[in-house]
Amino acid sequence: DQQVKQNSPSLSVQEGRISILNCDYTNSMFDYFLWYKKYPAEGPTFLISISSIKDKNEDGRFTVFLNKSAKHLSLHIVPSQPGDSAVYFCAASVAGSARQLTFGSGTQLTVLP
């Protein structure tokens, strides 16, 4: 039972355009959401996060939007660069005694020059 879903396994975008990666979740107890970027043969690298008390968080070219009523979050990358080509994982956690992350299956983003 996947509690965090990334329904698009891949996405291709032209350099300079906007990349939008989507993530849906089912567990209404999730209160913290993160995006990780992963290059081949490397570990996931933290990119940006958002608390459930917010609906938007921005860091440079990266913005995460959270729609709690729809249980949906998205990552916007503007402008997209070839170096952004990687697998992007959405993750979520529940407040409690242990901050266990539940990951989606990832979306492979390819930014075309």
Added chain:
Amino acid sequence: DTAVSQTPKYLVTQMGNDKSIKCEQNLGHDTMYWYKQDSKKFLKIMFSYNNKELIINETVPNRFSPKSPDKAHLNLHINSLELGDSAVYFCASSQATGVGTDTQYFGPGTRLTVL
């Protein structure tokens, strides 16, 4: 200046063998984790240790035994390896558990292949 390191990066072994994967973090974090990335690319939590104490133990065969000699290290020992254990194993660490928010930082992964 690696924050979370794992050794070895690649591990090829025969079914039935016992092997260990080591993890070290120099971030001063008090919580460490082991994740398994399976063939479908899902990252799933296996264990979590906070200050050398086990706090998460997901449904993992007892052939897998984590060991934390100190809060900077969390090693994973696997007995009687099976074909289905082939996967990439990631170690991670974070500063806090259950207090506000925390971000986990991952090691480069260990690709285990069981023949």
